Amino acid sequence: MKNIAILGSTGSIGRSTLDVVDLLSNRFNVIGLAAGRNSELLARQIKQFKPEIVSLEKESDADFLKAQDFSDSVRILCGQEGTEEIARNKDIDIIVAAITGISGLRSTITAVKYGKKVALANKESMVVAGPLIQKLAEESGSQIIPVDSEHSGVFQCLAKEDKKNVKRVILTASGGPFFQSTKEEMKNSTIEDALNHPRWEMGEKVTIDSATMMNKGLELIEARWLFDLQPEQLDVLIHPQSIVHALVEMRDGSVIAQLSQTDMKIPIQYALTYPEREEAPLPPLDLSKIRALEFYEVDKEKFPMILLAREALNEGDSAPVALNAANEVAVKAFLEKKIVFSDIFFVINTIMRDHKKNHVDNLDDILSVDRETKLQTRNFLEQRL
Ligand code: MG
Numbered sequence: 001m002k003n004i005a006i007l008g009s010t011g012s013i014g015r016s017t018l019d020v021v022d023l024l025s026n027r028f029n030v031i032g033l034a035a036g037r038n039s040e041l042l043a044r045q046i047k048q049f050k051p052e053i054v055s056l057e058k059e060s061d062a063d064f065l066k067a068q069d070f071s072d073s074v075r076i077l078c079g080q081e082g083t084e085e086i087a088r089n090k091d092i093d094i095i096v097a098a099i100t101g102i103s104g105l106r107s108t109i110t111a112v113k114y115g116k117k118v119a120l121a122n123k124e125s126m127v128v129a130g131p132l133i134q135k136l137a138e139e140s141g142s143q144i145i146p147v148d149s150e151h152s153g154v155f156q157c158l159a160k161e162d163k164k165n166v167k168r169v170i171l172t173a174s175g176g177p178f179f180q181s182t183k184e185e186m187k188n189s190t191i192e193d194a195l196n197h198p199r200w201e202m203g204e205k206v207t208i209d210s211a212t213m214m215n216k217g218l219e220l221i222e223a224r225w226l227f228d229l230q231p232e233q234l235d236v237l238i239h240p241q242s243i244v245h246a247l248v249e250m251r252d253g254s255v256i257a258q259l260s261q262t263d264m265k266i267p268i269q270y271a272l273t274y275p276e277r278e279e280a281p282l283p284p285l286d287l288s289k290i291r292a293l294e295f296y297e298v299d300k301e302k303f304p305m306i307l308l309a310r311e312a313l314n315e316g317d318s319a320p321v322a323l324n325a326a327n328e329v330a331v332k333a334f335l336e337k338k339i340v341f342s343d344i345f346f347v348i349n350t351i352m353r354d355h356k357k358n359h360v361d362n363l364d365d366i367l368s369v370d371r372e373t374k375l376q377t378r379n380f381l382e383q384r385l
Contacts, residue, residue, distance in 0.1 A: 004272070005032030005051075005086050007107050008098035010041045012203045013121040013147065013264060017096050018045060020269045024278060032086035034099070034107070039064045046070055053089060055082030080106060087111040094272060096147070097122045100205055101328055102370055105129060109363060115140040119271035121147035123222045128321045128366050130225025145271040146226055150219055152267035153246030153258035154227060159275075161250070168249040169229055171219055172239035173298070174199045176210040179240060183302050189341040191334070199242040199262050208331045212344055213298065217309020218327075221320050224313060231313045236306065238296040243285070261285055305345055308352060318360045318369045319352075325373035326351040333381055351377050 004021065008014045014035070021028045030049040035042040039061040046054060047070065055077040056062045062078040077085055087095055087110040095111035096119045097104055104122035109129065111118050113136050120126070125133060137144055146152050150171040158166065177196045178186045194211040195204060202210070209215035220234050237247070242262045249255045260266045261282055269280055287293075298306055312319040330347040333339045339347065351373060360366050 001029055002027060002093045002272075003029050003031040003091055004094040004096060005034070005053075005089065005092045006030070006096040006098060007032075007034040007083055007087065007111075008036075008096075008100065008104065008121070009033040009045055010035040010038040011098055011100060013098040013268065014096070016264045017098065017119075017268050017272075018049065020265050020272065021049070023281060024269070024272070027278070028094075028272065031092050032089060034083040034086050036099075037061060043068050046074055050074075052091075053077065053086055055079070055086055083107045084110045087116070088114045093117060094119060096268075096272075097125065098147070100124075100203055102128060102324065102367075105366070106363070109133065109136065112136045112142040112144065113140055115142045117143045117145065119147050119268070120144050120226075121268075123148055123218050124324055126222040126225045127218050127324050128370065129363070130221070130320075132361060132363070132366070134225055134228070144226065145274050146222075147264075147267050147271045148219065148222070149245045149260075149262075149264065149267045151223060151226055151246070152270055153244075154223060154248060156258045156270070157246060157248040157256040158227065161248070161256070163228070165250050165252070166229070166233070166248060167251045168233050168235055169223060169227065170235045170237050170247040170249070171216060171223060172237055172242070172244055172246065172295075173213060173216040174210070174242045175238045175240050175296075176213065178211055178302070179238065181302075186302065187340065187342040191337065194334075194341060198240075204335060205328075205331055208334060208344075209327070211341075212305045213303040214305045214309060214327050214331075214344075214348075216298075217306050217313075218324065220309060221313045231310070234313070236298055238298055239294065240296075241290060241293055243287075243290060243293055259285060259287075305348070308345070308349060311352070315357055318358050318365075319355065321360060321366055321369040322355045322373040323348065323352060325370045326377045329374050329377040329381070338381065338385060347377060347381065350380060 032053045033051045034055040036057045053075045059078045087107040095116045097108045098121040108125040247257045312323040326348040330344045
């Protein structure tokens with residue numbers, strides 16, 4: 001029996017994780033849950049999974065929970081402190097890091113420092129702090145298993161391989177809602193268009209990131225640190241069916257691929273049970289029904305964000321931190337209808353042209369680049385609006 005905690009339990013990944021755990025209740029026991037503002041859903045999760053310790057972002061939401069009548073005793077905490085207390089709790093074996101954005105960084109680092117097995121769904125952690133997390137994991141013996149479908153795919157392809165034989169790693173991208181659109185059509189796309197993802201059901205931020213393809217850019221940077229690869233070993237292919245999640249090209253010419261249904265429960269379950277596997281309550285993958293698996297190069301004119309991400313990947317140091325920060329602010333502005341779709345790239349590109357790269361090797365440095373870049377991006381947006 002393994003004790004697990006889910007940081008970000010009310011989000012898309014968090015809810016799918018609880019679905020997985022519910023069916024594997026003979027193997028996993030939920031000890032901790034941390035959520036943002038959705039106190040009502042967290043209350044229902046507490047009733048169902050009976051964790052010992054929970055945390056919410058705001059004190060007022062924690063007070064709402066304290067006023068509820070839970071049959072078993074549960075400690076209710078709040079804020080960053082609360083999340084981190086869960087991340088380092090000595091009774092917990094596995095931390096599912098599923099808080100979106102850079103706000104998930106501190107608790108991911110805490111879990112790694114405390115030697116937990118980390119099922120990593122928060123991609124920003126590796127994007128902004130890859131080298132630091134790598135170093136901390138080496139020191140503490142923490143094992144990081146990716147949850148993101150593409151990285152889970154790479155992880156599975158590499159599981160039995162010697163890394164020196166790996167030539168190239170290719171992440172696939174569905175192409176998002178605009179794969180068939182022209183650049184002109186994309187320019188003034190609405191939030192509804194951008195949120196209408198053809199393959200995956202995800203949170204709003206990552207869905208917009210998929211529409212711009214920044215998501216794939218961030219995933220390239222994440223892969224560099226998760227698998228200790230060089231930037232030139234990483235590539236992207238558009239694969240509209242989203243069945244092949246990753247391809248690993250070996251130096252003898254073999255290409256190993258990981259295929260599965262488009263359902264996040266598969267990589268989530270793998271991360272939890274690794275190195276073992278369990279039955280999943282899904283119909284088997286029937287390739288005779290899917291018939292065609294297509295692959296296309298990324299149209300960089302249409303998706304220039306991928307070039308920006310690659311630049312940051314090559315530059316390293318503070319560049320990915322700035323990229324991620326500018327993107328968070330720009331996507332928020334788009335979701336608040338303050339800018340149009342094509343502005344997202346324009347804003348981030350302007351900020352990145354201005355960015356003076358500097359060395360970041362601890363959490364404070366990273367957070368300060370993040371803060372400064374966000375401020376700069378907000379100022380730029382204000383001047384323009
Ligand atoms: Mg992904």
